[in-house]
Structure formats: structure tokens, C-alpha cells
Amino acid sequence: MKNSTAEKNYHALFDNFDKAKAFDEIAEFFYDMNFGSTSKSDIELLMFHFYMDAMIQANKIDNSDVISYAACSDYKMSQKLGITQQRVRNLKVKTELVYPQNDFRWEESLAYLLRDKKNVQFSKNDMVIINIPDPNLFYAIQDYIEEYGGYVEIHINRKILEMRREYLWQFALQLEDKERQNAIIKYIQKELNKEKKQGKIDSIYSVIKTILENGANAVGILSGINGLLSPDNPFGYFLKSIIQNF
Known part of the structure; x- marks a missing residue:
């Protein structure tokens, strides 16, 4: 039956x-x-x-x-x-x-999860803790961070992703077109030069790493990046709301 x-x-x-x-x-x-x-x-x-x-x-x-x-x-x-x-x-x-999904864009999927504040917590050591329900999304984010010199904290609960808060801006930049990425790179390079920092940004992937390694005014520069993101960037609203947590 x-x-x-x-x-x-x-x-x-x-x-x-x-x-x-x-x-x-x-x-x-x-x-x-x-x-x-x-x-x-x-x-x-x-x-x-x-x-x-x-x-x-x-x-x-x-x-x-x-x-x-x-x-x-x-x-x-x-x-x-x-x-x-x-x-x-x-x-x-x-x-x-x-059988990989050809239309899977992990950056947009992560941005969607961040809309729900219950999925996000901020710790006192400059880290953000995010609940990632899908294992493929988790591994895609982890791979990106580690490929460009960052790291994530591994938890017993494999749905918990803990990383530096600044990398959320890196993800946002991934979704911008080349023209806007180049404009943002020029802005950051200009800010570093103002502070007499020696870091040179070679690509969009090295933006956050360069800011942090040079001890630059991260909060000020990240706030400036917010203003340069395209209006439809799915990370935009969330990033503006978390500057106060720095």
C-alpha cells in the first residue's frame, strides 16, 4: 500500500x-x-x-x-x-x-543568512560567530578565507563559523564589478598613503589583509568602503549596522 x-x-x-x-x-x-x-x-x-x-x-x-x-x-x-x-x-x-551546482554563489547565500540577527553574534576578540546551516556553504567560506591568508576557528558544532569581522567586507567586495572594485582599491590605497603606511594592494583579495597588517585605521577605512559599495550589494545594510561593534 x-x-x-x-x-x-x-x-x-x-x-x-x-x-x-x-x-x-x-x-x-x-x-x-x-x-x-x-x-x-x-x-x-x-x-x-x-x-x-x-x-x-x-x-x-x-x-x-x-x-x-x-x-x-x-x-x-x-x-x-x-x-x-x-x-x-x-x-x-x-x-x-x-554533481556541483553551477549557480551556487556562496557570497549571496551568506549575505542572506546575515539578514537574520539570530544567526550572528559578536565576540570581544574582534571575531564574528555565524550559524551556517549548510555544509557546502560552510566549506566554501572557509576555503576562501584560508586561500587568502585568513583563518577560521573550528568548533565541535560544525555549523558554527567563527572568523574575524573584517572579512565580511572582503566578501562584500567579491560581489562588486571590476570598475567598482578598482575604485575601492584606489580609495583604500589613498587612505593608507595618508597614514604613511607602506602596504600596497595588489588585488581585491588583499584588501583586508593589507589594512590589518599595516595597523591602519581599520574602522575609518571600513566605514569608507561602506559608502562605496553598490546600493544593491546584499552585504551593505548589514555592514553599516555592525561598525558600532568595533
């Missing part, structure tokens, strides 16, 4: 086109002189990929590429699939490695 709730959830996520497309992908594992050669885990990963992709498409916010992480939480998905939250989390990471 079919579970009516499960059937309803299934049809709500997949239309006939999606089902036909999914069959074509499954068929590649069986009908190309390879019948029975694919492991159970690979098939399960493919099926999770179909489900994850459908959940993403169904829960995008305001026609953007940002999804509602609350709607796609480990708990909600574990309840629908009948597996543990940890297994859902592991499958999310593995799925992104094998």
Missing part, C-alpha cells in the same frame, strides 16, 4: 519532465554495456542529487539563486527521507562534489 503523504511529496517536487530526465540519467548507469556494474551507494547518491536539486528549485528566494536553508534543513530532509540528519549532511557534501 502506497504512503499517500510520500506520494504527495514526490509529485509536488517532480513534474513529468523531471521524471523523464531523471530516467535518462539513471539509464546511463545500466544500458551502456554496464548493467549491474554501478554500486548501490552511487545509485543512492544520484537519487539524492535528484531530490536535492528539486528541493533547491522549489525553495529559491525571490527568484534568486539563494535558497531557504530552513526549508532544506538536515532535519526536514531526514524526516522526509527516513535517514539520519548526519547522513543527509554527508550526502549534501558528496553530492556537491559529484
Whole structure:
């Protein structure tokens, strides 16, 4: 006997086109002189990929590429699939490695999370603590910070990301076009020269690092950056609101 709730959830996520497309992908594992050669885990990963992709498409916010992480939480998905939250989390990471999302922009996803003040706390040692519900978003942020010489504090709770507050400006600059990035770089270089600092900014990735290493007036310069961000930068409002926390 079919579970009516499960059937309803299934049809709500997949239309006939999606089902036909999914069959074509499954068929590649069986009908190309390879019948029975694919492991159970690979098939399960493919099926999770179909489900994850459908959940993403169904829960995008305001026609953007940002999804509602609350709607796609480990708990909600574990309840629908009948597996543990940890297994859902592991499958999310593995799925992104094998079937990456082409439209995933971690900067915009992080900016969306920052809209909710409950996701953010400020510590007394110039660090910001952010609740990151999605493991792929967490790893993308961590990779960016470490690639350009920064660091994050690792917690037992792997949804907690702790980093220096200044890096939020670095993320905001990532979303600006080249023309505005160059204007901001020129502004910062001018401010450093005023203070007789020797740091030279080679790229947008070295902005915050240069300010900090030269002992510059970080608060003043970061406030100036706020005024140069484009009006539609998703980090803009949040960054203006946290200057007072320095």
C-alpha cells in the first residue's frame, strides 16, 4: 500500500519532465554495456542529487539563486527521507562534489543568512560567530578565507563559523564589478598613503589583509568602503549596522 503523504511529496517536487530526465540519467548507469556494474551507494547518491536539486528549485528566494536553508534543513530532509540528519549532511557534501551546482554563489547565500540577527553574534576578540546551516556553504567560506591568508576557528558544532569581522567586507567586495572594485582599491590605497603606511594592494583579495597588517585605521577605512559599495550589494545594510561593534 502506497504512503499517500510520500506520494504527495514526490509529485509536488517532480513534474513529468523531471521524471523523464531523471530516467535518462539513471539509464546511463545500466544500458551502456554496464548493467549491474554501478554500486548501490552511487545509485543512492544520484537519487539524492535528484531530490536535492528539486528541493533547491522549489525553495529559491525571490527568484534568486539563494535558497531557504530552513526549508532544506538536515532535519526536514531526514524526516522526509527516513535517514539520519548526519547522513543527509554527508550526502549534501558528496553530492556537491559529484554533481556541483553551477549557480551556487556562496557570497549571496551568506549575505542572506546575515539578514537574520539570530544567526550572528559578536565576540570581544574582534571575531564574528555565524550559524551556517549548510555544509557546502560552510566549506566554501572557509576555503576562501584560508586561500587568502585568513583563518577560521573550528568548533565541535560544525555549523558554527567563527572568523574575524573584517572579512565580511572582503566578501562584500567579491560581489562588486571590476570598475567598482578598482575604485575601492584606489580609495583604500589613498587612505593608507595618508597614514604613511607602506602596504600596497595588489588585488581585491588583499584588501583586508593589507589594512590589518599595516595597523591602519581599520574602522575609518571600513566605514569608507561602506559608502562605496553598490546600493544593491546584499552585504551593505548589514555592514553599516555592525561598525558600532568595533
